[in-house]
Amino acid sequence: MYFRDLLVNAEVNGIVVPQGLIAHGRGEAFDYILGEKTVPAAEKATRAAAAFLLTAQHPIISVNGNTVALVGKEIVRLASTIPAQIEVNLFHRTSRRERRIENYLARFGARNVLGVGSAASARVPDISSPRAKVDPEGIARADVVLVPLEDGDRAEALRGLGKQIIAIDLNPLSRTSRTASVTIVDNVVRAVPHLITISKRMKKLSNNELEQIKAKFNNQRNLATTIKEMVQYLKGWAVD
Amino acid sequence: MYFRDLLVNAEVNGIVVPQGLIAHGRGEAFDYILGEKTVPAAEKATRAAAAFLLTAQHPIISVNGNTVALVGKEIVRLASTIPAQIEVNLFHRTSRRERRIENYLARFGARNVLGVGSAASARVPDISSPRAKVDPEGIARADVVLVPLEDGDRAEALRGLGKQIIAIDLNPLSRTSRTASVTIVDNVVRAVPHLITISKRMKKLSNNELEQIKAKFNNQRNLATTIKEMVQYLKGWAVD
Numbered sequence: 421m422y423f424r425d426l427l428v429n430a431e432v433n434g435i436v437v438p439q440g441l442i443a444h445g446r447g448e449a450f451d452y453i454l455g456e457k458t459v460p461a462a463e464k465a466t467r468a469a470a471a472f473l474l475t476a477q478h479p480i481i482s483v484n485g486n487t488v489a490l491v492g493k494e495i496v497r498l499a500s501t502i503p504a505q506i507e508v509n510l511f512h513r514t515s516r517r518e519r520r521i522e523n524y525l526a527r528f529g530a531r532n533v534l535g536v537g538s539a540a541s542a543r544v545p546d547i548s549s550p551r552a553k554v555d556p557e558g559i560a561r562a563d564v565v566l567v568p569l570e571d572g573d574r575a576e577a578l579r580g581l582g583k584q585i586i587a588i589d590l591n592p593l594s595r596t597s598r599t600a601s602v603t604i605v606d607n608v609v610r611a612v613p614h615l616i617t618i619s620k621r622m623k624k625l626s627n628n629e630l631e632q633i634k635a636k637f638n639n640q641r642n643l644a645t646t647i648k649e650m651v652q653y654l655k656g657w658a659v660d
Numbered sequence: 661m662y663f664r665d666l667l668v669n670a671e672v673n674g675i676v677v678p679q680g681l682i683a684h685g686r687g688e689a690f691d692y693i694l695g696e697k698t699v700p701a702a703e704k705a706t707r708a709a710a711a712f713l714l715t716a717q718h719p720i721i722s723v724n725g726n727t728v729a730l731v732g733k734e735i736v737r738l739a740s741t742i743p744a745q746i747e748v749n750l751f752h753r754t755s756r757r758e759r760r761i762e763n764y765l766a767r768f769g770a771r772n773v774l775g776v777g778s779a780a781s782a783r784v785p786d787i788s789s790p791r792a793k794v795d796p797e798g799i800a801r802a803d804v805v806l807v808p809l810e811d812g813d814r815a816e817a818l819r820g821l822g823k824q825i826i827a828i829d830l831n832p833l834s835r836t837s838r839t840a841s842v843t844i845v846d847n848v849v850r851a852v853p854h855l856i857t858i859s860k861r862m863k864k865l866s867n868n869e870l871e872q873i874k875a876k877f878n879n880q881r882n883l884a885t886t887i888k889e890m891v892q893y894l895k896g897w898a899v900d
């Protein structure tokens with residue numbers, strides 16, 4: 421309920437668009453049949469995500485209105501932990517919204533947020549939406565992109581450019597989830613704080629150990645495990 | 661996508677509240693794992709719903725912003741088919757929104773919409789939200805209430821008053837779904853037109869036949885069947 425109010429306020433403040441509220445509702449439903457908890461498969465994905473981020477040459481955290489409204493502060497902390505840069509990338513793009521998001525993140529200490537206004541001068545091919553616009557210093561040259569609350573088209577296009585995509589998406593059936601290198605099927609409000617903790621801990625590991633974690637992770641298998649968790653949850657309700 | 665735009669516009673026009681958009685998103689997710697179709701259990705529930713409505717002494721169709729935005733026209737048609745009266749009942753109640761909904765329904769020929777402004781002078785006990793306010797000519801004296809897109813508190817309170825509740829809710833696990841006498845687990849944009857067709861057809865049945873349909877219907881069993889449909893759908897995706 422608290423997070424619902426956060427989003428409703430963020431819509432009033434022009435950070436979140438109405439479509440973002442609908443998307444949040446979809447997430448809520450999937451979270452519900454996940455038991456509103458971090459399942460073991462999400463735990464595993466979070467470790468793999470940390471390994472990808474910590475071994476990246478140029479990791480970028482892509483944010484939209486919903487992400488910033490829900491976990492703006494934590495995104496800034498995650499960026500300084502890895503370290504990674506933050507880029508604003510909106511489906512419903514207006515420079516006014518970009519500035520508002522930039523200012524909102526600045527409150528938590530974010531400096532040099534990428535992708536704002538004319539800074540998004542590069543283009544990702546094969547996307548028709550304004551999400552195609554990216555920062556040459558950011559997503560355009562990134563090797564690993566963390567994309568919480570993503571749309572499927574962009575996830576596919578970025579994968580097509582050979583980038584590793586880490587998604588946070590409560591729908592394990594979505595195109596984003598199935599396209600990503602690592603999908604954390606968890607609520608962003610649990611997943612991002614958790615990713616910070618895990619990343620801090622895994623910084624102590626050697627490059628070799630991190631590479632092993634990456635190599636061992638199988639996203640399709642992990643998604644299948646998550647879906648089975650949802651099936652178990654639903655079955656518990658199918659009693660007449 | 662078309663219905664998503666309808667709702668976003670309805671929010672701009674003050675018919676739908678931001679919380680309604682989030683609720684719609686939850687519905688979308690459940691519809692997704694239902695395969696976005698009317699399952700046999702929903703078909704069965706629709707027949708039972710029609711039987712309850714057609715045998716009612718004083719049937720009322722309760723509407724909120726989302727219902728009106730998505731199927732306003734169809735609600736008016738259903739009301740004249742049964743016949744039943746329409747009552748506005750909002751969780752986020754303002755007289756401005758009530759009037760807008762009344763005017764919107766009037767476009768489709770609705771006259772004498774109940775529950776608007778001071779007309780909602782009766783109270784349903786045990787509800788703290790503004791939804792407690794009901795029309796003495798409507799929900800207060802109804803024996804059967806159709807509540808598309810309901811909240812659980814009110815469904816329970818109305819059941820407590822001995823009324824038969826027919827819910828249209830995509831979440832078969834919700835309190836509304838489990839409290840109602842009949843729950844149609846289907847998208848309201850499919851369910852309401854379907855209910856009109858079925859009601860027209862069932863008008864030819866005798867009272868005895870309608871009573872038999874009511875008596876044979878078991879809502880808990882029907883919900884369990886629906887959940888099993890969702891389980892089957894999800895299982896089809898759990899492949900590594």
